[in-house]
């Protein structure tokens with residue numbers, strides 16, 4: 209495979225067409241690349257900004273082959289792209305990160321098994337394929353615990369928390385016979401993540417340790433420069449580097465961690481693409497996670513990830529629309545708020561519609577400003 213850089217003017221194909229692809233397209237087009245996107249959706253967040261939007265199922269391999277023939281390199285923004293799709297695409301253009309990485313990361317069991325085999329610190333888990341497996345896992349790892357579907361889960365979907373053994377039966381019914389992962393519940397003090405990039409030449413860069421606050425299992429607030437000890441910071445970055453090297457990632461990958469009592473660091477999960485917890489970088493870092501993805505997959509040198517100012521990001525979910533259009537003017541009255549909307553037509557509860565980034569004198573100040581701006585969106589009663 210050629211290690212020649214893919215230069216501005218070339219065309220990058222993106223599998224998936226959500227907000228991650230949209231922000232990738234902004235970064236790519238700013239640098240003079242063309243962007244094509246393929247997904248089953250029409251009029252998609254990525255499609256609005258792409259030069260070409262192909263609407264096709266991921267298993268329509270004729271469409272995938274045709275798509276791949278017209279681009280110079282392919283990346284993805286959606287984790288659940290089938291391996292048949294990336295295998296087919298890879299016959300016509302380089303796929304970065306490689307499809308095999310996607311295959312590991314899209315399946316909790318494969319991911320945890322790989323991490324454990326490589327000696328990375330992962331939440332204790334068991335594979336569950338029957339009710340007997342579930343009973344044995346509960347006896348071995350104890351309760352509370354979380355039962356998660358092995359494949360195709362995100363943002364807390366396909367998860368059941370177990371606190372007592374009389375809940376096992378109902379939980380197993382809920383999995384409807386699907387392969388699952390039983391995970392010990394981690395009494396974490398904080399959740400943090402490290403988003404990092406690796407170039408074609410193996411160069412590594414990261415955006416530091418970011419603190420993540422969740423609401424209803426969905427990311428709510430991300431603030432860089434997490435208040436963790438130097439030992440945790442170093443370990444989180446070292447582990448992340450080990451994972452990107454171990455998987456031979458060319459692109460961006462995020463590692464989500466739990467920080468437990470006594471500075472115990474455990475990996476929750478991996479995402480082999482830019483991540484919601486790295487969105488602040490679009491406004492607050494010299495190089496955003498999206499620009500770095502462009503640079504990495506095109507074989508260009510990676511940019512500086514330095515944080516220019518303390519910042520914080522809050523998500524805007526569809527719930528904010530329940531009494532009508534949010535009051536954008538009120539939120540933007542604070543001059544240092546950056547508004548990102550993903551162009552989604554329908555605001556459903558729980559759906560990620562956009563985010564706000566705020567700057568501040570320090571991380572707490574930035575976080576407060578971001579939360580206040582979000583509050584202002586729905587504060588005024590509608591007349």
Ligand code: AMP
Pocket residue numbers: 331354361362363364365391392393394395396399422425426476477
């Ligand atoms: P996930 O979709 O696996 O990232 O889970 C979403 C969120 O649920 C996590 O960010 C945690 O807040 C919570 N969660 C998931 N698994 C566990 C666990 N084993 N222990 C404690 N909290 C968990």
